[in-house]
Amino acid sequence: MTSDIVFFLLAAVSVFTALMVVFSKSPIYSVMWLIACFFSIAGHYVMLNAQFLAIVHIIVYAGAIMVLMLFTVMLLNLNKESEPHKSIFTKATAVITGGMLFLVLLAAMRSTQLGAYEAPVTTDVGFVQKVGMKLFTDYMLPFEMTSVLFIAAMIGSVVLAKKERNL
Amino acid sequence: MKEVITNTPPQNWYLVLSTLLFSIGVMGVLLRRNAIIILMCIELMLNSVNLLLVSFSAYAGNTDGQVFVFFIMVVAAAEVAVGLALLVSIYRNLGSTDIDVLSKLKG
Amino acid sequence: MEQFIQPINLIGPSLLVPLLPLLGFILLTFFGKQLKTFGPWIASLLVLGSFVLSVYIFSSLGNENNLDYDLFTWLRWGDVSLNFGILIDPLSLIMLLVVTGIGFLIHLYSIGYMHHDEGFVRFFAYLNLFIFFMLLLVMGNSYLVMFIGWEGVGLCSYLLIGFWFTNDAYNDAAKKAFIMNRIGDLGFLLGMFLMLFYLGGLDYATVLGSASSMEKGAPILVAITLLMFVGAMGKSAQIPLYTWLPDAMAGPTPVSALIHAATMVTAGIYMIVRSNILYSLAPFTLEIVMWVGVATSLFAAIIGIKQNDIKKVLAYSTVSQLGLMFAALGLGAYTSGMFHVVTHAFFKALLFLGAGSVIHAMGGEQDMRRMGGLWKYIRLTAITFLIGTLAISGIFPFAGFFSKDEILAAAFHHKIVWVLLSVSSMITAFYMFRLFFLTFFTTFRGTEEEKHHLHESPWTMTLPLAVLALFAIGAGFLGMPSVMHMPHWFNGFLAPVVETSKTILGESHHVDHSTEIMLMLVATALAISSIVIAYVFYISKKSIPESDEETKGFAKWVSNKFYIDELYDRVIVKPVMVLSDIFHVVVDKLIIDLFVNASAWMVGFTGRTLRLVQTGNTGFYIFVMVIAMMVLLLIQLVQ
Known part of the structure; x- marks a missing residue:
């Protein structure tokens, strides 16, 4: 029962923080709320016995990606409510569309007959040992390829963000 | 000694939660015009999918799902790096990160 | 048979015969610039090499052995296979010797004749290519290989007629030759299709084999032979497809000598002799061939009387002789x-x-009206020319006498044909001596400048003349008439080729010796009387052909070649032009353009309309994307 309660707590935090990301006026608050949201998702990972992923998640998202975002926001000096107001009609459309999408997705999930799992089959799938074994045996090549991807992304970012001399 | 959490809630709940997070992300993309917030909403959507994958992986007892989450994180990191670089470049050229300014594709 | 080398050992040399000129063509085409001075000599020597090889094959093969060898299978379907192979038998041997021998002499001649031309090397490349295709034509062992050569020589003929391509009239002549030949080639092609369909193959052995088992006069054989004869009409310039040959004189003179007199135009005759069994089995076609030949011979001879261009006279004489x-x-x-x-x-x-x-x-200068009295300036040319003229007129003992006499003897049982051919040869003698007298006798009628320029040609040109003159005197003795009690070597040599035909056609109408002597005397008398008439006209009376404007009446018709070109122009070219105009204006501009323009307009309109969808508003794009996603999911759900 305790785990149910924990789940609901975490879920509430996740949803609330996610909504705050969307509705915050200032980008810097959005970033902060998103970090909070990521922490709650990391909590979900722990609940699901995916300890390795939980740690990686916090390191990559909260530690790296969000810091990068924060830097960008500060670098571009976006920390003011400069965003012009959208019309109420646009806002209503966005919210209604989001809600409708939620309903449609739910309906789709209901009808896909997942053979819903009541409880986990085994509990040790998320351990570092297991994930590591998978990663370095079956997924060896993709894993190595990620380095290529990173190199490409790195060079790409440098080229894009560099001050263009003759433009 | 491994600490194993047992007696987790039914998986359907996770499905509902990740759907909800995904929808919130989509709503954010539609609602906001600041490119950096749109980028964050995309991260949110990615994470909802990650959550879904992890839950399936845990409930089916299959590690492959978590490996995929790992790769998604890799891609997301790369994506954010390139996306932010683009954003900086756009801001430098147009003085704004408002996506309504980017209307060069008008036919 | 010990003295003969086994035919199979001759494959190498016989392959080299056509390959040497091809090598020359390739060399001159790709290294023409580097070979400016030596190229033509190389080309000539390669052809000489072919000639030597031909002589070698000739001496070692004799007329009783054939070399029939398939090099490779080209196409195969069902039980039909088309092979690419060579056949060397007495007939091909004769053609080989003629083509390479005369080909070499004309190469040598061209070195002198074309020396100052810009396209000196190009000319020799074409000549070598021509020799190659001509050899392919006569060496092939199937109609298919013959057809390759047949088309190839047509191409070379086109290239060489239009050799001076900066002149539009020459280009037109080249095109005319090519198109006329195409009409004939179509006949040849259709004939081949029929052979393939009804006789089960294209190689001579198969075709002639299955033909000889058919009944004499079978409709399919008549159809095949008629179609093949259409091909021969085009290539060998017979009525009604002869008009290209006189125009082909636009090419350099060695070309006229090699292609449009000695070798290519005789391809039609070679083809018919090669398929003599087919023709013997189709008496109706033989009849047609005979009448077309007679008509052409007479018609071209008459036109020849009134031509003033020295090459045109020879061209019409060629047409006439081919008709014969x-x-x-x-x-x-x-x-x-x-x-x-x-x-x-x-x-x-x-x-x-x-x-x-x-x-x-x-x-x-080519107009005979501006020549005259050249005898003392270019003595060697004049003497050899006289020999040629005597030979073509059929004066004993020159070559033409024997061969022409043989044909007239063969025609004797068919009195009308005999009379018409005799008249034709008589006219031939007349216009040839007209040509000779006008060119070499009386006084010079050209300008002072030309008179000053007159000179004998270099040795490269006079040597071939001398050699050919020797043959023009001596070649006749290869086929002595039986009245002279000497072996007819030529008939004997070719006997294996026409054996089957002999039995099909039955006993030939043999003329006895007294008749034969009578025929010879008549022919000679006719020729000499023609010469006398020509002498009276052009030497005693010193008359010169009047200028074109002064010509009247029938003469005007003749000098304008009976207006055949104009007739073709009216009856065929003009209607085709009108028809294509109609197609151009109505079908193309009105109908096809309508469709094309309409569809282009439709695309443009759709584009202009759909363009408005692209608002450039990124938010809107995302919105549409989400809606579309939902619609897709909903469709999935409803199903």
């Missing part, structure tokens, strides 16, 4: 026709080269 050969074939005298091909090749090549030498001396 076809008449012989139509009479079933295949060997006689072939014999005339050989002798004609010698003396007509000689005449053309002599004419070339005259033109060379005159600095490009």
